Amino acid sequence: MSTVESRPRIGAGVNRVDGPRKVTGTAPYPMDFSVPGQAYGALVQSTVAAGRIVRMHTEAAEGAPGVITVITHENAPKVGTGPVTVLGASPPPPLRDDRVVHHGQHIAFVVAETPEQATAAARLVRADYEATEPLLDLQDPRAEQLVDPWGTDTSRGDSAAALESAEVTLRATYTTADNTNNPLGLFATLAAWEGETLTVHDTSQWPSMVRTCLAMVFGIPESSVRVLVPYVGGGFGAGLRAWPHVILTAMAARMIKRPVKLVLTRPQMFTSVGHRPSGVQWLSVGATRDGELVALDHRSLSSLSMEDNDYEPFAWASSFAYRCPNVTTQDRQARLNVAVPTSMRAPAEAQGNFALESALDELAHSLRMDPLELRLRNHTDVDPRNGLPWSGKALLECYEVGARRFGWSDRNPEPRSMRDGNWLVGYGMASALFPYFAQPCAAQATVNRDGSALVRSAATDIGTGTYTVMAQLAAEELGLSLDLVRFDLGDSDMPNAMMAGGSGLTGALGNAVHDACRRLVRSFAELACGDADSPLLGFSPDDVECTDGKVHPVGRPHLGESYADILARHGLSELTANGNSTPPVATELGMSLAGAYGAKFVEVRVDADLGLLRVARVVSVIDGGRILNEKTARSQIIGGTVGGIGMALFEDTVTDPRTGRIANGTFADYLVAVNADVPEMDVVFVGEPDRGTATGTKGVGEVGLVGIAPAIANAVYHATGKRLRELPITLDALL
Amino acid sequence: MxxxxxxxxxxxxxxxxxxxxxxxxxxxxxxxxxxxxxxxxxxxxxxxxxxxxxxxxxxxxxxxxxxxxxxxxxxxxxxxxxxxxxxxxxxxxxISGTDGPHPVQQAFMEHDGFQCGFCTPGQIMSAVALMAEGRAGSDEEIREFMSGNLCRCGAYPNIVAAIREAATRGGHDARL
Amino acid sequence: MRAFDYVRATDTREAVRLLADDPAASCLAGGTTQLDLMKDGILEPPRLIDITRLPLHGIEHRGESVHVGALVTMEELAADATVAERLPMVREALLLGASVQLRNMATIGGNLLQRTRCRYFRDPTVGECNKRSPGSGCAAVQGAARMHAVLGASERCIALHASDLAVALVALDAVVHIQGPAESRSVPLTEFYLTADVSPERENVLEHAELITGVEIPLPPSAARSGYLKVRDRASYEFALASAAVLLVVEGGTIRQARVGLGGVGTKPWRAYEAEHVLTGAPATTATFLQAAEATMRDAWTVPGTEFKVPLARRTLVRELQNVSRVMA
CATH class of the missing domain: 3.10.20.30 (Beta-grasp domain)
Structure with a gap:
């Protein structure tokens, strides 16, 4: 059998296999599907943040042209609750009762013959409320606080005592804003029942989970639910849960016995599909005068909705990011009358790393030490929690290559010392990691009579390149050219896959595809090695590999034959094998599973009078383990960097302090980076295949974002001498 | 019901x-x-x-x-x-011809000028027009005049590279 | 959107008559404000009169002025050779004003009538809005106010006028030509707009059945230099936090003529007469510019969240005065 070690460390930059469909507009996204006879839904959302609905006024809407039905908590059927997943309990189902817990909560669903009619009628629905004062401020003492909600708090040594006795200490508070995922594709659901069978097109990063949820909610077998999502339209975490509007659409379709289609509006995207929660973080760092960390205390408080959950341990990764004998990390959540937060690209790390890497920069400046040197001095090649070596960590190489490519040593370390006309110039850097994450995955591989292969799994490709890299992996394992391999996904009837999230899918699914393909090759080998008409007769199936479309003894391609020949001789139309992967266990491996690492170097320019802040260049050096496709992996890092620029400079979901209403819920008001905000980028991959998994990959979907915000904040300090501990950094703070 | x-x-x-x-x-x-x-x-x-x-x-x-x-x-x-x-x-x-994709479509594929692909049709329609407007003269110009097309995946540098290439390959007279 | 009748007008008099016949009817031109607000449920006209095919598409040069038809698009005006040569601040304001797609749609007449971006105004579920429902109050004053106005603002309303073009045009003393049911009239743009501290619900002097047919822009003396500086968070495609349209004639280091408009700060496109007063006859130095900026923002009315606009507007004006005077030197 072939081994990963024999494969190239960085795979060819193959064009996306779904490229032709995407550039011609023929890739179908959830909102693009229609079925005959479909009706259209429109949501009505609460206009208070807390209280109770006293009365719903639906008469005007019911009497409006084309309206088929109006569903409220008064006439909605009772439904069940979805599953508890690795992300926690499913969102509470919609229209359960008269309570309102956030502004923008769904309180009615209008169904009409056309989208125009549904939207117009939804405006006619009114509610009388008994409103109560909403809790909106993260630090409101009345808000219920969840202590260590995920059991991730850590403590080693005695950080309090070590801080007390440290030669140098730094204490600082950092805040990060609510950000909204805002994929370009508006979330859409099309639900159609045939008897007790439900088919749903849905914007989801995890169709297997949506299937389970809908089956539980409606009390039908999972085998009666099919969730389809061949193309997602972006997610960034927003598609990781089975949201109330999905259930509402299926509920309405069941009630009117017709298919129903719902497309969320952009303002509804701010309250219906999660967001990155705001947070406050308190950092205390103790060090020796020569920059050795002796104590680290990292605590966070982040926002949570009243009735749902979100996995967001900001501080946790500080327990293993650096070598430090005395560490305490604690995460808390405050329940507020806000829409439910959820994972958004680099959940927890985006925020936690901002605080940690800003604090280290502050410490370096107070020690008059190069910030890079401070990181080097506290680098660790073993997991400080358990002393195990990492399964792969090329962070030192990231620093070295990054500093060289950026020209880090050219900088004048003095703040406000570099200038270009009106522009103050600043350099900043930060270290980045995104921890290992994986869930079980399954895949099925088939080789057909003509020698082509079809590999399938109920995964999604949210733009990360799953279609492409899985096809590349399968082609490699099966010894076929890429054009003979198709990878299909986005259908819950296919073998179960984990979510496209947590930078876990490529690794976990890749291992399942790898397993399926190896088993398939083995099946062919067993057929051929026992076949008198095969050139492989007498060879052990253990000593067979596949190259150039031939199954052959290792290293002897001239003794091979094609898949087609083997199938034909045995009268078979195809051969199929199933593969699985389960996350490895660190103690069994004798290694701690490493996630991805990176070093980020940024140059900013700040207009000395006007406060304008622009990112001039970014160098990202990434240890992503084995890179399957240099082109799509690079795109992930670029995209993450753009997300990081947005987080650092622009993104701020503003809640009205009196009413809890989102005050900037449009793309004209909630700013994301545009083309002109993004400079040319340098992206380099370093490191070796990860030793912890069969394919050697690490996910690279999130690590591109991590570290960008602190590198920018640190560069702003270098440019201006102003330390900004609050994101986003807007020009008001730089005047 | x-x-x-x-x-x-x-x-x-x-x-x-x-x-x-x-x-x-x-x-x-x-x-x-x-x-x-x-x-x-x-x-x-x-x-x-x-x-x-x-x-x-x-x-x-x-x-x-x-x-x-x-x-x-x-x-x-x-x-x-x-x-x-x-x-x-x-x-x-x-915009595709009978003889295959438009040069801008081809350049987007070569330069990976998209990820989720949702904004891509709008980006490409904008890019084809931008070239006809004579605004693909520099990266700075491309960035400014493509800024009305948001890409949440952040494919901007690759979009700029794709347009740069399509323009230098004589895309000015591209089918429009 | 509420259902509406769609009528396509073919000549200007017919359009005006259609408007006069129906007090609730609205005009539709580029649609970039009108349709957006109809989707938001802020405007619900039962009848839309599509005026895009009226013969108001020309740009004519008459002596020392440029006459711009109301339906000329922002892109078309920005491409005009005379505008590029003699009115750089107009061209820059146009090009910085919106994406190319929007500039291909939005008309000059419509741009002058564009409505505020205030998200409290643009959400019908917000009850307190003196602009939509006079006397109800202003939710923005106590809300999230970073993008709001500080000049011509009061506790009654702080809605920002978001135009860039109009800022340049008020500075240039442009004149709006208006066709009414009975007669036509011309109004200087400086007298066209009303401020929100006086009448939040009424933004300009246009009566219901009146139609803007064009705008006349006087050409400045050939010795004049001008420019438009727009300051915003993003590098492109965003409304101004502050902007300055500046035109100067400087002779021998002394400012002979000064025209200044400010954007991103006013409830209307702001003509900064105080600044012009300070500048005219004074030496073209940074000290003068600082004085002018100080005078302009003296009457600013801020709320928590908008205070930064006062220093920002001052600095923006100073910078653009420096930029324009440097070109002259």
Whole structure:
């Protein structure tokens, strides 16, 4: 059998296999599907943040042209609750009762013959409320606080005592804003029942989970639910849960016995599909005068909705990011009358790393030490929690290559010392990691009579390149050219896959595809090695590999034959094998599973009078383990960097302090980076295949974002001498 | 629940104003009887099945619905279908030639100028127009004049690279 | 959107008559504000009169002025050779004003009538809005106010006028030509707009059945230099936090003529007469510019969240005065 070690460390930059469909507009996204006879839904959302609905006024809407039905908590059927997943309990189902817990909560669903009619009628629905004062401020003492909600708090040594006795200490508070995922594709659901069978097109990063949820909610077998999502339209975490509007659409379709289609509006995207929660973080760092960390205390408080959950341990990764004998990390959540937060690209790390890497920069400046040197001095090649070596960590190489490519040593370390006309110039850097994450995955591989292969799994490709890299992996394992391999996904009837999230899918699914393909090759080998008409007769199936479309003894391609020949001789139309992967266990491996690492170097320019802040260049050096496709992996890092620029400079979901209403819920008001905000980028991959998994990959979907915000904040300090501990950094703070 | 569906027959209430609109899309003519509220975007997507043009905000703020009207790039979401009558409408479905993809489409594939792909039809329609406007002269110019097309995946540097290449390969006279 | 009748007008008099016949009817031109607000449920006209095919599409040069038809698009005006040569601040304001797609749609007449971006105004579920429902109050004053106005603002309303073009045009003393049912009239743009501290619900002097037919822009003396500086968070495609349209004639280091408009700060496109007063006859130095900026923002009315606009507007004006005077030197 072939081994990963024999494969190239960085795979060819193959064009996306779904490229032709995407550039011609023929890739179908959830909102693009229609079925005959479909009706259209429109949501009505609460206009208070807390209280109770006293009365719903639906008469005007019911009497409006084309309206088929109006569903409220008064006439909605009772439904069940979805599953508890690795992300926690499913969102509470919609229209359960008269309570309102956030502004923008769904309180009615209008169904009409056309989208125009549904939207117009939804405006006619009114509610009388008994409103109560909403809790909106993260630090409101009345808000219920969840202590260590995920059991991730850590403590080693005695950080309090070590801080007390440290030669140098730094204490600082950092805040990060609510950000909204805002994929370009508006979330859409099309639900159609045939008897007790439900088919749903849905914007989801995890169709297997949506299937389970809908089956539980409606009390039908999972085998009666099919969730389809061949193309997602972006997610960034927003598609990781089975949201109330999905259930509402299926509920309405069941009630009117017709298919129903719902497309969320952009303002509804701010309250219906999660967001990155705001947070406050308190950092205390103790060090020796020569920059050795002796104590680290990292605590966070982040926002949570009243009735749902979100996995967001900001501080946790500080327990293993650096070598430090005395560490305490604690995460808390405050329940507020806000829409439910959820994972958004680099959940927890985006925020936690901002605080940690800003604090280290502050410490370096107070020690008059190069910030890079401070990181080097506290680098660790073993997991400080358990002393195990990492399964792969090329962070030192990231620093070295990054500093060289950026020209880090050219900088004048003095703040406000570099200038270009009106522009103050600043350099900043930060270290980045995104921890290992994986869930079980399954895949099925088939080789057909003509020698082509079809590999399938109920995964999604949210733009990360799953279609492409899985096809590349399968082609490699099966010894076929890429054009003979198709990878299909986005259908819950296919073998179960984990979510496209947590930078876990490529690794976990890749291992399942790898397993399926190896088993398939083995099946062919067993057929051929026992076949008198095969050139492989007498060879052990253990000593067979596949190259150039031939199954052959290792290293002897001239003794091979094609898949087609083997199938034909045995009268078979195809051969199929199933593969699985389960996350490895660190103690069994004798290694701690490493996630991805990176070093980020940024140059900013700040207009000395006007406060304008622009990112001039970014160098990202990434240890992503084995890179399957240099082109799509690079795109992930670029995209993450753009997300990081947005987080650092622009993104701020503003809640009205009196009413809890989102005050900037449009793309004209909630700013994301545009083309002109993004400079040319340098992206380099370093490191070796990860030793912890069969394919050697690490996910690279999130690590591109991590570290960008602190590198920018640190560069702003270098440019201006102003330390900004609050994101986003807007020009008001730089005047 | 069944009576909910049957309670109101169509025609019981006054129908919203309708109008027959003749649209010329990618060289083909279509006569559609539609609610006057229907935007060009919804007419293309829901009535003509041309779903390549995307709805990313429906508020004129993201560029995903960019089409060409008489050769100029506009937003289909803030254009009523009735306003487009008599104008030549070109959508993403209308820019590939019989001999293969448009040079801009090809360059987007080569440079990985997209990830999730949702904003891509709008980006490409904008890019084709940008080249015809003579605004692909420098990266800075491309960035500024492509800034009306949001890409949340952050493919901007690759979009710029794709347009740069398409333009230098003589795309100025690209089919439009 | 509420259902509406769609009528396509073919000549200007017919359009005006259609408007006069129906007090609730609205005009539809580029649609970039009108349709957006109709989708938001802020405007619900039962009848839309599509005026895009009226013969108001020309740009004519008459002596020392440029006459711009109301339906000329922002892109078309920006491409005009005379505008590029003699009115750089107009061209820059146009090009910085919106994406190319929007500029291909939005008309000059419509741009002058564009409505505020205030998200409290643009959300019908917000009850307190003196602009939508006079006397109800202003939710923005106590809300999230970073993008709001500080000049011509009061506790009654702080809605910003978001135009860039109009800022340049008020500075240039442009004149709006208006066709009414009975007669036509011309109004200087400086007298066209009303401020929100006086009448939040009424933004300009246009009466219901009146239609803007064009705008006349006087050409400045050939010795004049001008420019438009727009300051915003993003590098492109965003409304101004502050902007300055500046035109100067400087002779021998002394400012002979000064025209200044400010954007991103006013409830209307702001003509900064105080600044012009300070500048005219004074030496073209940074000290003068600082004085002018100080005078301009003296009457600013801020709320928590908008205070930064006062220093920002001052600095923006100073910078653009420096930029324009440097070109002259």
């Amino acid at each position: 069944t009576d909910v569906a049957s309670r109101r027959d169509a025609g019981e209430r006054p129908a919203p104003p309708e109008r027959v609109v003749t649209l010329t899309v990618n060289g083909r003519s279509y006569a559609l009887r539609m609610d006057t509220r229907v935007t060009l975007l919804d007419a293309l997507r829901d009535r003509l099945g041309l779903v390549g043009t995307k709805k990313g905000c429906d508020q004129g703020a993201c560029g995903a619905c960019t089409v060409h009207l008489d050769g100029r790039r506009v937003l289909a979401c803030l254009t009523l279908a009735a306003q487009a009558e008599g104008r030549a409408i070109t959508t993403i479905e209308g």
